[in-house]
Amino acid sequence: MIDRVDLPAVFMTYQQELMSSVSAYAVTVVEKSRRTGYSWAAAAIAALTASAARGAGGDDVYYMGYEKEMTREFIDYVAEWAKEFQCAASAVEEFVFKDPDHPEKDIGAFRIRFASGFEVVALPSVARALRGKQGLVILDEAAFMDDLEGILKAAMALLIWGGKVVVISTHFGEANPFNVLINDIRGGRADYKLLRCTFDDAMDQGLYERICLRKGEAATPEGKEAFHADILKKYRHNADEELNVIPSPLTGTWLPGVLLEARMDAAIPVLRWAPPAPTGGAGPFVTWPEATREREVQAWLDAEVAPLLAKLDRDAPHAFGQDFARKVDLSCMWPLAIGKDLVRRTPFVLELRNMPFAQQKQVLNFVCDGLPRLRALALDATGNGGAHAEAAADRYGSRVIQVTMSEPWYRENMPPLKTAFEDGAITIPKDRDIETDFRMVKLVRGVPRVVERTVDEAGQRHGDAAIAAALAYVASRAEPESYGYEPVPPRGAPGASRSDDDDDDMGRGRLELRGSIF
Missing domain, CATH: 3.40.50.300 (P-loop containing nucleotide triphosphate hydrolases)
Incomplete structure (x- = not known):
């Protein structure tokens, strides 16, 4: 009973x-x-x-x-x-x-x-x-x-x-x-x-x-x-x-090629960094002294990335996404500018291959410090990316969305990205490798996700650009609300607007309201 x-x-x-x-x-x-x-x-x-x-x-x-x-x-x-x-x-x-x-x-x-x-x-x-x-x-x-x-x-x-x-x-x-x-x-x-x-x-x-x-x-x-x-x-x-609420699958790619090509813009640059070849008896880049590695990467940032940051619309909100990798796959950084028409336009894409952790942090800080009105960052915090995302959160606070890649995340966040492609609300570079990355997104158990790798003369890819774009799009839709301290870019860096004689910012940063708390 x-x-x-x-x-x-x-x-x-x-x-x-x-x-x-x-x-x-x-x-x-x-x-x-x-x-x-x-x-x-x-x-x-x-x-x-x-x-x-x-x-x-x-x-x-x-x-x-x-x-x-x-x-x-x-x-x-x-x-x-x-x-x-x-x-x-x-x-x-x-x-x-x-x-x-x-x-x-x-x-x-x-x-x-x-x-x-x-x-x-x-x-x-x-x-x-x-x-x-x-x-x-x-x-x-x-x-x-x-x-x-x-x-x-x-x-x-x-x-x-x-x-x-x-x-x-x-x-x-x-x-x-x-x-x-x-x-x-x-x-x-x-x-x-x-x-x-x-x-x-x-x-x-x-x-x-x-x-x-x-x-x-x-x-x-x-x-x-x-x-x-x-x-x-x-x-x-x-x-x-x-029982598991997964519709039976279809064959084929998630985004049709004709749709990808319709959103591509040949004017969007894709910058690719790979470790310099050892010379003069020097070992692999990762074994170089920290200061030497930092100078090498900074020279690349100043020469290649800073001019792109300087061209950005200072009035447009920006977002940032990164699919993190250390050795095998690419680490891809993807900024987005949010236009008045709400179209997410890609100003450039960075692809980093076999870049040490410290230098990836260096690149992220340089780019994000130079992005006007930075709204949010969505970073791959899976595996080794966790420490990288935490470091970004220390610098940028609540604007950082730390994402552990999982099936529920893909289920909820990939459909809005596809909608943006269908509605003409996003632009991407006209680039063969990036197109390949998007074509690698397949429907698995009813959920769009990357299921395979490709290998070319430069190395291995795992849909890295597609995931970085998805993360950037998530960040562009975020509405973080925070009240905190935001560092001013170093004098002379992209985005810096004060002269060396201007001490209104006390030489360090500024306290401001961010988000929509009012």
Whole structure:
């Protein structure tokens, strides 16, 4: 017998998030694992919405599933919730839905009427079924609907008069309109609320314990592990899409070549540094004395980089990204200037091969000190990059975003970059190696990321420029808020504007407000 004293909350955390989101947002989209109970929670939302008076947010609710049995099951859920909530409601009714485009055809549908005057109606999944309707629309397992694009178009029309739309689904391929919608949200094209729940997320939030409670069984750690393993075994090769919320992959590159070429500008320079060849019995560059290495790199910065920094628009905000590498791959630094038209323009790109840690810090400081109105820096803090990013944070404070590269990071941050390419909101150098780096970004488990390396006469590449550009774009979208001390560039360095006789800055730096704290 189960102890009824410590009963859990009625709704699990991810179900509570759905209810909160529907209350707060006009459009909520959920990408989910199979059999996690979202339809059950959505039925509770439907019952509460239809049973409330108009002044309390009440409205009609229209539900669509991709087949009739789903609609009947959902209406039964609503009836159960109406009973639990003690709402005055009719019994489930099956009625004939008159197709507005084909009046000669009768389609069976279900509904429950509430004393509030509103109703929950389960309609066939055709766009014309929403014509002339107003209220809350719930699309369940939307990816499997025959005309999801048309249904979404019809559903969004309800927003004009204050309606709401909820789209819930398991994935059904990368090219599916549902996944297109997800990418539009992540890319910033659609201002909708996105929720995500994998099978593991549901397990962590009490799915197994809830199943045991319903079955009248005791939940144990051993039982939970066995249940998890059994479900994964049953789904086998379909587990990624069905349970892990990863749409089945397509072949090909992430960014089409024609799109890359459309954003390329031959006027953008790419500066490449490699260790000087040993001469006069000197060993490899890394073994040179620190001061000698610093002078060598500073000479390159003064000759090649400083003139580019001097040409930058002093009124334009700038951002900076770096994909860090020490020996095998390239360390790529990518500035971005943010124009008044919000186009992110690349002024130049630096590629550093086998540059010691201290000199990479030297280059970063020189470039970032010279970038006007530096908004933020997004730095690869994975592995050896961690110490480099920390050093930058010591100098530039909260403007530094230290990024540990991971699948969730790629999932959230690569789609906005692709949107920028599609919208013409970014420029990149017209350079063969940089184009190759972008072409190395592939869709892996539904997430764009670099999966291979290339080797040319200069050495090995691992999509370094593409990742640096993605980091720079992240930094360009950041809105850091800070109050702190900002060093003034050394006299004579790019960006310095005071003469040697000007002591207003006390020879050290300036205290200023940064960000948007007012």
